[in-house]
Amino acid sequence: MIVLNKIVIFGTGLIGGSFAAALRKAGAVRQIVGIGRTAASLQRAKELGLIDTIGTSMEEALHDADLVLLSVPVAQTESVLVAIKPWLQPQTVVTDAGSIKGEVVAAAERALGEKFAQFVPGHPIAGRELTGPDAAVADLYVGKKVVLTPLPQNAAASVARVADAWQQCGAVIHRLTVEQHDAVFAAVSHLPHLLAYALVDDIASKPHADLLFQYAASGFRDFTRIAGSSPEMWRDISLANQPAILNELDAYIAQLARFRALLAQRDGDAMQTMFSRAQQARSEWLRSLEEAEAQSQDRKQ
Amino acid sequence: MIVLNKIVIFGTGLIGGSFAAALRKAGAVRQIVGIGRTAASLQRAKELGLIDTIGTSMEEALHDADLVLLSVPVAQTESVLVAIKPWLQPQTVVTDAGSIKGEVVAAAERALGEKFAQFVPGHPIAGRELTGPDAAVADLYVGKKVVLTPLPQNAAASVARVADAWQQCGAVIHRLTVEQHDAVFAAVSHLPHLLAYALVDDIASKPHADLLFQYAASGFRDFTRIAGSSPEMWRDISLANQPAILNELDAYIAQLARFRALLAQRDGDAMQTMFSRAQQARSEWLRSLEEAEAQSQDRKQ
Structure with a gap:
């Protein structure tokens, strides 16, 4: 050592x-x-x-x-x-x-x-x-x-x-690499933070915001937890990683437009396929995350 | 009784x-x-x-x-x-x-x-x-x-x-009322679920998805927890509350477009204002949620 x-x-x-x-x-x-x-x-x-x-x-x-x-x-x-x-x-x-x-x-x-x-x-x-x-x-x-x-x-x-x-x-x-790092974190960290801030602000600016917040529950709390982060820090990160975040934001807006079309057409099968793909990907990710954490805990002991 | x-x-x-x-x-x-x-x-x-x-x-x-x-x-x-x-x-x-x-x-x-x-x-x-x-x-x-x-x-x-x-x-x-109920839950429950599914699916469909998931951390886990929900149930809810969800989705897409413009213009002040408003609204909501829960626990005892 x-x-x-x-x-x-x-x-x-x-x-x-x-x-x-x-x-x-x-x-x-x-x-x-x-x-x-x-x-x-x-x-x-x-x-x-x-x-x-x-x-x-x-x-x-x-x-x-x-x-x-x-x-x-x-x-x-x-x-x-x-x-x-x-x-x-x-x-x-x-x-x-x-x-x-x-x-x-x-x-x-x-x-x-x-x-x-x-x-x-x-x-x-x-x-x-x-x-x-x-x-x-x-x-x-x-x-x-x-x-x-x-x-x-x-x-x-x-x-x-x-x-x-x-x-x-x-x-x-x-x-x-520096470029890989910033692209990766724009996708898995920076974008989710901005989406959470945007959702809370969207709801808070509605005339019936009080009524809406009254019925927000634990799913909403977890979804928006990252909107409790420091506004100054996220302003700085947004500015500092602007090009990569714009890329990810555009990809996400395009994804929402695709989903909107499915919903407008009432295409239940395609929506369910998308939800299942997401659910599956997330559960595989969680599994590998837990395995990696268990392994590193073992190494530590 | x-x-x-x-x-x-x-x-x-x-x-x-x-x-x-x-x-x-x-x-x-x-x-x-x-x-x-x-x-x-x-x-x-x-x-x-x-x-x-x-x-x-x-x-x-x-x-x-x-x-x-x-x-x-x-x-x-x-x-x-x-x-x-x-x-x-x-x-x-x-x-x-x-x-x-x-x-x-x-x-x-x-x-x-x-x-x-x-x-x-x-x-x-x-x-x-x-x-x-x-x-x-x-x-x-x-x-x-x-x-x-x-x-x-x-x-x-x-x-x-x-x-x-x-x-x-x-x-x-x-x-x-029935109409109030469906509008409220479209905003505070249905929309967040769809946004979480859309984000995970967006990331999972990228060619470098494996690399991205490797760096997703606890913020991502909480943000996407609701994307672990039943795809069948959310297909049914999406179809059953379609008009109210389309309204909320359109409002949110417009909100993202506003944020995108601020980011493209590098308007740090306006972004920070939006983040602060959201952070503030969320922390007030959490406070009132905790108060209400404490009160109802008291009533129960």
Whole structure:
């Protein structure tokens, strides 16, 4: 096991705080420095033992760091990297936890210039409904996927260092290209979020919204759970992954138009075929998801 | 408390079986007769003590019955009512548990003719992922809504008998017109189901579906949970509530077109406003839902 001497975490909430807690629990790091915009949140992270020190000077924080994790809103990536760059030593590897990669990579290239190769983009697929340092838990990433989208410029050892750190957290490493990543998440994450927001807003804007909400039940609650997410974050993701999301949205609108035609023609057989195909695909997916989770739990034990 | 002498339940699965279990637990019925298409399921309902006897002759089953509940697929309502009609005595009230009401009422009018006034339409808003008699539980309806859509032809005492039975199960009675009911459920239940089926089918039909499903996570799982529902049932509901669903689907497609325009123009402010409105409306709804559930639990105790 590689033990990191020092890591610096920008943003010590759920994602960054859980990374810290997991590495600490694994004994995979000696010193953790936290940096963030909110003093209270950093103080809390320190009280909880997630971080050892609160970084006040960028120079001191980054001195002799092995690894830097950015767990900040995607739209802040560039400004954080600009602030880091002057103090970024050659042996330090920087990674992030952003849920889109194309814009993050572009921001990193602009911000880091000749130090761009030190940036290894990453995306842990894990979350909870809660946020902030109090939500951080050491087992958040156990059995979860972390997608790395290494750049042609990255040294193999830099990618390995990031992969190893996430594996110490219990995560399973996947690799995609930046383009694959953004297309995949536009389909299975970004589009569903936007559809859920759109449905709730559609209902809320009707004159008889109160009556409608009175009869919304558990199916509606689950369907719209992701519409409880942060509006700022989803504005940023929508803008950052706009081309891929537009593609997926257009495909979905075309799918709804096909379904509308079947319904207008009262074509019960074709509708049932579509519902069955969906039900079947979903149940196969759930089965493989459960198998994969069981396997990774076994590996962990 | 009114104690019913005899009730007859068509379909002794989750909905009918839980109705039986709840009335039995409340001591609100002396004899329960079960009728259904599947001998094994009826036998199981009897073993579980949900029903006292399996009805074999329609005449005998309906003789001196106070209440008949149809918990069969909506599309079977008419044929069951046609079979009942010759043996339906004047003092017997018939109700149903169908999730649409317009087509059910039309079917009842065709099937029952001069006995139509004995039919009081109902819709319990409760469910579980499981089905069949083994899924039936006595507390399924505690604190849940049952929507009655009484007809102008119904005698007040008939409506009261149905309402009282559901109240004995712990349910809260709501009243809507048939048209209100079908419009409301098209918006908050039928449309979300169709959107979830459409999304899963859209993804499953892509050439790289396997890659996509690999990265679908808990948000996707909750969003598509309702796409695990019975395809036959949703074909029937789609056909039975077609006009109201087309209305809601058109409104939603228009909403997506508006959102698409904002995204294409990269109008982050307007997107964030929409997301915030939705997030806010959902969190208010959840709060009122929790309050209502807490209140009805209090009333029950």
